[in-house]
Amino acid sequence: MRNITAAAQAAIDHAAIDRSAPGEDIAVEVRGISKIYGDVEALRGIDLDFPRGRLTTLLGPSGCGKTTLLKIIAGLNEPSAGEIRVNGRPVTGPGPERAFVFQDFALMPWATVMRNVAFGLELRGMGKDERQAIARKYIAEVGLAGFEDKYPHELSGGMRQRVGLARAFAVNADVLLLDEPFSAVDEQNRRKFQEDLLRLVALENKTFIFVTHSIEEAVYVSDRIVILSRRPGRVAQIIEPEIDRTASPDAIRRDQSYLDTVEAIWQGLKRYVD
Amino acid sequence: MAAPLEVNGAVRVAPEAGPARRPLRGLLGAHPSLWRLASLGLFFLVWEIAGRIPISFAFPTFLETARAFLRLTLDGSFVTAYASTLQPLVIGIGISAVLGVGLGVAMGLSRTAEWLAAPVFIVLQAAPMAALIPLITFVYGIGLLSKTLAVIMLALPVIVLNGYKAVRNVNPSLVDMCRSFQGSAWQRIVKIIIPDASPVIFAGLRLGLAAGFIGVILAELLITPTGIGDLITYHRSVADYPEMYAAVVSIIVVSTLTLAALEAFELRVLRPEKRRG
Ligand SMILES: Nc1ncnc2c1ncn2[C@@H]1O[C@H](COP(=O)(O)OP(=O)(O)O)[C@@H](O)[C@H]1O
Ligand SMILES: [Mg+2]
Numbered sequence: 001m002r003n004i005t006a007a008a009q010a011a012i013d014h015a016a017i018d019r020s021a022p023g024e025d026i027a028v029e030v031r032g033i034s035k036i037y038g039d040v041e042a043l044r045g046i047d048l049d050f051p052r053g054r055l056t057t058l059l060g061p062s063g064c065g066k067t068t069l070l071k072i073i074a075g076l077n078e079p080s081a082g083e084i085r086v087n088g089r090p091v092t093g094p095g096p097e098r099a100f101v102f103q104d105f106a107l108m109p110w111a112t113v114m115r116n117v118a119f120g121l122e123l124r125g126m127g128k129d130e131r132q133a134i135a136r137k138y139i140a141e142v143g144l145a146g147f148e149d150k151y152p153h154e155l156s157g158g159m160r161q162r163v164g165l166a167r168a169f170a171v172n173a174d175v176l177l178l179d180e181p182f183s184a185v186d187e188q189n190r191r192k193f194q195e196d197l198l199r200l201v202a203l204e205n206k207t208f209i210f211v212t213h214s215i216e217e218a219v220y221v222s223d224r225i226v227i228l229s230r231r232p233g234r235v236a237q238i239i240e241p242e243i244d245r246t247a248s249p250d251a252i253r254r255d256q257s258y259l260d261t262v263e264a265i266w267q268g269l270k271r272y273v274d
Numbered sequence: 275m276a277a278p279l280e281v282n283g284a285v286r287v288a289p290e291a292g293p294a295r296r297p298l299r300g301l302l303g304a305h306p307s308l309w310r311l312a313s314l315g316l317f318f319l320v321w322e323i324a325g326r327i328p329i330s331f332a333f334p335t336f337l338e339t340a341r342a343f344l345r346l347t348l349d350g351s352f353v354t355a356y357a358s359t360l361q362p363l364v365i366g367i368g369i370s371a372v373l374g375v376g377l378g379v380a381m382g383l384s385r386t387a388e389w390l391a392a393p394v395f396i397v398l399q400a401a402p403m404a405a406l407i408p409l410i411t412f413v414y415g416i417g418l419l420s421k422t423l424a425v426i427m428l429a430l431p432v433i434v435l436n437g438y439k440a441v442r443n444v445n446p447s448l449v450d451m452c453r454s455f456q457g458s459a460w461q462r463i464v465k466i467i468i469p470d471a472s473p474v475i476f477a478g479l480r481l482g483l484a485a486g487f488i489g490v491i492l493a494e495l496l497i498t499p500t501g502i503g504d505l506i507t508y509h510r511s512v513a514d515y516p517e518m519y520a521a522v523v524s525i526i527v528v529s530t531l532t533l534a535a536l537e538a539f540e541l542r543v544l545r546p547e548k549r550r551g
Contacts, residue, residue, distance in 0.1 A: 071450075074454055075454075076450050076453055076454055093453075094453055094454045094455070094456050095456070096456060098454075099454070099455070100450075100451070100454040102447055102450070102451060104447050106445075106447040106448055106450065106451035108448060108466070108469070108470075109545075109547055110469050110470075110545045110547050111547075119451075119455065119465075120455035122465075123452070123455050123456060123457040123458075123461055123465075124455075124456070151547035152547075153547060171455060
């Protein structure tokens with residue numbers, strides 16, 4: 001019982017077709033993005049649309065340019081060719097409508113959880129009381145209430161990434177860019193974290209662009225999965241796992257369509273593995 | 275801070291001692307600072323024995339030196355001497371710190387500044403600066419100015435180079451983070467780069483301070499007979515060896531205390547997280 005959409009099935013058959021429906025509300029447009037580092041071609045001709053309010057995952061073998069693409073969308077990295085548009089406006093650098101969650105957390109070790117979470121607001125010049133009130137709300141939302149005055153080194157890896165997530169939520173950006181946020185988190189925490197992420201996706205109604213190299217993780221959390229080929233990264237497939245997310249997390253992980261989607265993606269990705 | 279921890283570690287892995295020694299070890303283990311005192315006490319004991327052998331008529335015992343130390347403290351000789359020695363040291367270190375950290379950070383941030391300044395300071399740091407101290411007698415005469423210059427000559431290169439290395443090694447992910455939240459260039463420097471670089475910058479300041487002590491004392495020994503350097507020279511010339519040793523010991527005491535104060539300042543102001551385990 002394959003629960004992949006017919007269109008996505010077509011995408012599997014004819015690789016690299018962007019199948020976003022006309023008229024769909026697009027938050028982020030990627031147009032003809034290429035990136036060359038010296039003599040390394042990281043990305044080649046990427047065209048993608050990221051629908052608003054959805055979680056889209058970039059999935060691909062390590063070194064295929066996922067981080068590069070995400071940083072180009074974030075405006076942290078210049079593309080060699082092509083253009084990014086967010087809410088219809090071309091990207092020339094970082095902007096308030098986008099927030100980034102870093103693979104290595106990127107927390108300031110000298111700052112408390114509170115200051116780290118409020119840092120985006122601090123940079124905007126918001127007053128201390130106001131920004132701390134906002135930060136406190138998101139610290140609680142990611143399940144870290146009571147840890148406001150701790151320093152990052154006093155937290156576990158999973159808790160540190162929650163701080164990174166709260167910091168990104170606190171600036172109230174439309175688009176959240178998450179670069180393998182769980183890769184440095186142990187397996188038990190990772191599952192818990194994935195469940196929490198789904199809850200936050202439902203709660204926050206934002207556009208999420210999520211990077212992972214884990215097929216299971218991609219299928220579990222995504223509305224849409226963009227599979228990138230090995231370097232130079234190109235769009236190989238786009239898949240929409242249609243999974244009933246009202247079921248319990250454990251039921252989802254045993255669900256036949258979940259397992260089938262994982263298998264289908266694995267069959268597609270296998271050729272990129274040595 | 276690290277030394278007592280290591281000592282504690284050694285206690286834990288040490289083979290079982292006889293029951294009679296346990297209470298002492300328990301006491302020392304519970305109070306790490308006692309270990310430092312014990313180590314100092316042992317050193318003083320060896321010194322006292324060596325002085326009594328005696329090694330040389332110019333080598334006073336520990337107790338003679340301690341008595342001389344007390345005498346010089348009470349009669350105000352140290353106060354007068356350090357008033358003269360610390361003034362150029364404070365001024366010189368102040369100038370080196372501001373100039374050195376500024377220059378080092380600029381070199382770390384800008385390629386142009388790096389190309390202009392890095393080779394000079396790398397050569398200066400490698401050069402035997404102590405040998406260049408007599409040069410400033412000729413150029414600037416004697417007095418406060420020459421002592422201050424001696425401090426700067428020795429302290430500046432290491433402070434600059436540490437600042438430069440520190441900024442070069444700032445976590446790029448934190449810099450990206452600051453940019454992604456639209457931090458300005460100024461915010462990036464003040465809120466990310468300097469705090470992240472501060473442990474290495476402060477290591478440079480500590481080394482610079484130690485070098486500055488050498489500079490000011492060399493200047494006093496070689497150029498301008500004033501301050502603590504003069505106290506050493508004078509007591510040597512009249513063969514008051516306990517007083518001479520006491521003066522030398524006082525330098526060690528003062529520099530240790532100053533470095534500890536600098537470290538405490540760093541922990542308090544810039545890296546509060548390091549105060550917690
Ligand atoms: N700053 C850089 N300079 C040179 N090469 C880079 C740089 N960043 C990434 N690359 C190269 O580009 C390719 C894609 O990197 P990356 O985007 O980090 O991949 P992924 O996140 O999918 O693992 C890799 O081969 C990597 O070595
Ligand atoms: Mg990556």
